[in-house]
Amino acid sequence: MSEKDQHWKDLKAQWAHLKRGSNASxxxxxxxxxxxxxxQEKLGLEKTKWDQPRQGGSHLQGGGSDASTANPMLSKILGxxxxxxxxxxxxxxxxxxxxxxxxxxxxA
Amino acid sequence: MxxxxxxxxxxxxxGNFIKCPDCDITIKLLQNTSVGASYAxxxxxxxxxxxIFLGLWRKLVGKTTEAxxxxxxxxxxxxxxxxxxxxxxxxxxxxxxxxxxxxxxISELVGAGTAFGDPLVSKSSQLKxxxxxxVRGPFYRLNIQRTDVVLGQGGLxxxxxx
Numbered sequence: 001m002s003e004k005d006q007h008w009k010d011l012k013a014q015w016a017h018l019k020r021g022s023n024a025s026x027x028x029x030x031x032x033x034x035x036x037x038x039x040q041e042k043l044g045l046e047k048t049k050w051d052q053p054r055q056g057g058s059h060l061q062g063g064g065s066d067a068s069t070a071n072p073m074l075s076k077i078l079g080x081x082x083x084x085x086x087x088x089x090x091x092x093x094x095x096x097x098x099x100x101x102x103x104x105x106x107x108a
Numbered sequence: 109m110x111x112x113x114x115x116x117x118x119x120x121x122x123g124n125f126i127k128c129p130d131c132d133i134t135i136k137l138l139q140n141t142s143v144g145a146s147y148a149x150x151x152x153x154x155x156x157x158x159x160i161f162l163g164l165w166r167k168l169v170g171k172t173t174e175a176x177x178x179x180x181x182x183x184x185x186x187x188x189x190x191x192x193x194x195x196x197x198x199x200x201x202x203x204x205x206x207x208x209x210x211x212x213x214i215s216e217l218v219g220a221g222t223a224f225g226d227p228l229v230s231k232s233s234q235l236k237x238x239x240x241x242x243v244r245g246p247f248y249r250l251n252i253q254r255t256d257v258v259l260g261q262g263g264l265x266x267x268x269x270x
Contacts, residue, residue: 012262
């Protein structure tokens with residue numbers, strides 16, 4: 001394994017500290033961020049700017065795309081959710097109608 | 109046993125499964141010829157060898173952010189190109205080192221993490237005409253913007269879950 005391969009592995013390991021669900025403390029996360037920038041420099045990658053607001057899940061400038069429009073899978077899921085919501089709305093309206101009819105019926 | 113060729117419509121896809129329009133049987137999909145290895149779609153992080161290979165390919169593509177036609181390349185051309193690079197011999201490239209598994213690894217890169225973002229590698233089945241000849245695809249092109257983000261994040265494909 002070359003030195004560069006080791007850098008890639010280290011970079012992956014450092015990012016794992018920042019992932020949601022990681023047990024790393026805030027101090028460890030801070031150290032991981034520093035280390036990430038160091039490795040990125042060694043590998044000739046653009047350094048992550050930690051103080052910048054994240055865009056599309058990424059700290060990197062211009063790196064992410066608008067997930068709501070660019071991700072076809074997400075668009076499909078959103079479409080399905082909206083469709084289900086519409087159907088539920090229609091069902092609720094049917095139930096209300098039936099309820100109203102039942103209430104209007106004179107009791108024997 | 110009879111073998112039939114059927115065309116599966118998009119509505120017959122259910123995640124990683126397809127429903128045969130002929131016999132209604134549900135079949136696990138391993139690879140879709142247009143979107144790469146289906147099982148890689150939900151990968152949240154790239155395997156080490158894939159990261160190292162992407163880094164090498166990215167280096168070969170250089171600083172360009174344009175998408176000229178000659179960036180579209182066949183698997184054979186890509187293999188020849190990367191295997192000539194100085195880093196190829198000593199790198200831990202796993203399945204990328206041998207020509208036959210190389211095909212599968214590229215298909216994985218086409219599908220990898222597409223549940224969370226754009227593909228790292230785009231695929232086109234069109235023909236490419238040069239002055240001298242016409243080459244039949246499929247062709248592959250590195251999606252530079254997505255690759256730079258994923259490489260910068262150590263191979264994380266679901267960048268939003270940080």
